[in-house]
């Protein structure tokens with residue numbers, strides 16, 4: 001049995017794997033605020049709602065318990081816990097806002113408190129996969145409604161009236177018949193004695209009475225602190241006696257330290273110590289790579305000390321990794337049959353019999369997250385206790401891994417979650433926190449481990465590199481009758497298990513086998529590819545290369561048949577229907593297909609909406625072009641139109657972007673817009689510049705000068721966002737990631753419209769220069 | 771002994787004179803509002819104002835600012851109500867927020883120098899500051915708003 005068949009409960013890997021439900025055994029304490037809710041009653045976590053999500057299948061599932069998430073102080077201040085990590089999506093605002101809405105709390109009297117890592121207590125905390133709203137909209141509403149019900153019951157008792165006669169309105173409970181009112185603070189102590197109502201009996205607010213949800217008028221809770229420099233990120237944690245460390249890590253994945261000479265480093269003013277850090281053999285999940293740490297009184301001294309180290313490495317088995325040669329390997333593999341993952345009709349025969357076959361080989365290189373805040377963590381390990389402060393997307397997983405790495409019980413580990421200066425999947429891996437824990441243990445002092453930008457580029461968990469080869473067979477009327485897509489890329493699973501050569505279910509489910517076109521003969525294949533560096537989740541993951549390939553091919557079909565891109569796209573999507581790909585155990589972002597089917601009516605809808613609002617077909621000046629692309633990912637539907645302008649030197653600018661998103665029932669349209677605006681920038685960055693290359697096993701890029709991202713002078717002049725109004729009971733779906741995948745192909749299709757040049761290899765780089 | 775005025779307060783340093791101002795601010799003076807993003811003057815996260823000019827604290831040594839006046843995000847306005855800060859909040863600029871102190875300091879320096887910048891001038895002046903989250907459209911709008919009165 002290999003790892004892919006039985007990944008057990010390896011966190012971060014899973015996601016599509018069943019994890020047995022943790023019993024809600026522990027009766028959990030409230031926040032410990034005097035006079036607050038300290039409630040006692042069994043609590044259940046089943047969702048009594050019109051749809052099911054995959055939330056219960058995540059490690060530790062969902063906890064629906066007002067005693068865990070809400071407390072009301074006698075002065076009326078309501079404290080709501082945010083148990084997911086804030087990396088810029090707005091989740092630290094949105095989830096507590098849902099509770100406040102249902103509770104009838106006045107947002108100006110709500111405090112948000114960040115939960116530490118404890119999944120038994122709070123439920124799953126992995127902030128990734130664009131899941132927070134989708135998994136927590138209903139649980140947060142239920143938590144708020146429970147708290148409201150308890151406050152109402154307490155008031156009714158106080159007044160000796162039936163609970164049905166009272167109503168919570170804006171931080172008070174009101175008995176309208178008598179005109180009596182009591183504030184939440186005055187009711188807190190009594191409400192705490194009420195039993196927690198059963199979820200089945202809860203009455204949720206009618207959405208037409210919402211004051212905050214769907215309105216988009218509440219700023220993020222950290223807005224003032226961010227604009228005044230008070231917001232605390234991982235790097236901003238300071239403890240008494242804390243040491244500052246940077247680490248020299250093996251430059252090649254799987255490499256090892258042979259020897260080091262600390263003498264010169266020790267001469268640097270401020271350097272206190274040079275020491276070896278333990279590393280784990282590759283592949284080692286999220287364990288540290290090892291190397292040599294320089295400990296100093298400040299980060300500047302530590303960096304200077306590291307520069308002075310003399311280091312000898314053994315590069316190990318990946319010492320020959322070379323991006324140019326590897327690309328050839330991938331291309332060759334893509335030209336031969338691979339493991340067949342989806343087969344409908346007979347693509348081979350149909351391609352042979354086709355009137356015309358279009359072949360596209362699309363390349364997307366390794367990408368680095370370069371979150372603005374490089375990885376950083378503070379640890380204070382004393383005896384068998386450890387406290388961590390870190391910007392982690394996985395507080396629960398970090399706690400487990402720190403405990404395992406130090407060999408101490410999980411209850412002895414406290415993980416404090418700071419704000420994240422960007423995450424994009426990089427901070428789902430807690431290696432930097434483990435490094436800090438190991439160093440603190442050895443030094444017997446609190447330590448901050450700071451990664452430099454060079455470290456971030458050289459020792460990250462990169463986005464995979466892939467060749468996507470699509471062959472589309474057309475009949476004599478230009479209709480696509482055959483589709484063969486071979487996707488070749490090293491898998492994220494290679495970071496967990498040696499010898500991995502195939503994509504994992506959660507990767508092939510991202511735009512390969514879930515391809516929604518109405519085509520009679522389909523073959524989706526996955527030839528083998530071995531990894532030579534650490535591969536990890538990067539915002540949108542495999543959807544980036546897949547959407548790039550599939551939606552570029554739509555443009556190529558339009559080009560070959562002389563038809564309009566949008567009409568070609570709609571023709572390929574075909575009739576409004578539920579797509580049921582012939583795939584065993586289709587991975588659907590961890591969601592049940594009943595609640596989250598592949599619905600081409602919704603796919604068509606976003607195409608039509610963006611075409612209408614984005615004025616598809618409008619006249620554009622010479623040298624400009626329009627491109628369109630659509631993609632379903634993270635169970636949301638997104639279509640983008642990009643207008644590009646190319647001058648006679650091949651310089652590319654983007655005057656306008658229009659995006660339509662259907663993310664089902666939503667909470668905060670203002671943050672949805674900000675995510676989509678940001679996705680356009682990230683999409684443009686990766687399309688124009690994004691490329692990490694290897695030579696002799698080493699990453700060749702060092703910093704933002706050679707791994708460029710879009711700056712303001714190149715950013716789109718305007719990005720318009722249109723949100724599809726949800727139908728009743730449409731389940732919420734992802735927002736953080738889905739905006740990225742359609743951007744690059746829409747841009748590439750636009751470039752073709754502007755110049756007649758078809759770009760199949762990213763980044764665009766200098767390909768447009770004459 | 772190097773003396774420097776930071777946010778109106780006299781500070782001194784007798785360690786390595788080449789220590790980048792960034793690390794002096796963050797690790798020695800405890801002013802963590804100024805951020806580290808690249809260390810090579812490539813991202814602008816560490817932008818502070820020295821006298822009246824925006825500088826990158828990561829490549830400015832502490833000895834370079836001896837006897838000069840440094841303003842960090844913490845000292846931009848006593849209540850955080852500098853027009854740029856107010857505009858930032860009105861436009862809901864930040865996503866993760868990590869780049870924003872640098873962006874705000876850069877914008878404040880721009881407006882000191884050019885109180886009514888055009889959109890092109892804003893885009894140019896702000897292009898040394900990377901926002902990986904991609905808040906550029908809002909940053910541009912916020913600078914414009916700050917220049918026209920919040």
Ligand code: FES
Pocket residue numbers: 805806807808809810811812813814815816817826827828829
């Ligand atoms: S940290 Fe100074 S410019 Fe990036």
Ligand code: FES
Pocket residue numbers: 088372421422864865866867868869870900901902903904905
């Ligand atoms: S807001 Fe995240 S980097 Fe700018």
